[in-house]
Amino acid sequence: MPKRDTRAEIATAFKESVRKTSLSQTRVADLISELSVNRNTFYYHFGSKYDVAMWIFRTSLAAKLRHDFPESQLVSAPFSSTGAGKDSLPYYVHKETGARTLDTSGYYKALVATVLEDPISTASFLRRANTNSSSKLPKRSSPHLKTTSTLF
Secondary structure, three states: OOOOOHHHHHHHHHHHHHHHOOOOOOOHHHHHHHHOOOHHHHHHHOOOHHHHHHHHHHHHHHHHHHHHOOHHHEEEEEOOOOOOOOOEEEEEEOOEEEOOEEEOHHHHHHHHHHHHHOHHHHHHHHHHHHHHOOOOOOOOOOOOOEEEOOOO
C-alpha cells in the first residue's frame, strides 16, 4: 500500500476551499474534518493556513525553476519552519552574466509563469500569505552585484 502524501492532500483541499469560498473563510478545522486527519498532523506539516498557501506557491515555483535552470544556478532554502519536511526548495536563480552582474530575467519569467498558471488561488492568498507566513526566506543581498532584468 503506497504511503499517503498528507502534505499534498492538505494543499489540494486548501486550494479547493479557497476557490469555493475565500482565504478568510477557509478554516483549518474544515480542512482537518474534510481530510479526516488529526489536528496535530496538520500542524506537523504546516504552521497555519498561510504556510499552506506559501508551500503551494513555493513548490510550484521550485518546479518551474528546476525545469528552466540547471541545479548549479538555483538558490535553495528549506521551506518548513515546523521541522517537518526537510525538503529544500529553490526560490531564486543566481546566473552571472559578467563581472558583478546577475541576469534575473529568467527568474522573473518563471515567477510570472507560476502566478499565471493558477491565478485564482495564487492571487487570492499570496498577498496575505507573504506577510503572515512563519517560513521566511533568508535575506540575500550583495552590494557588489548589479542585477539586470528584462521580463520578456
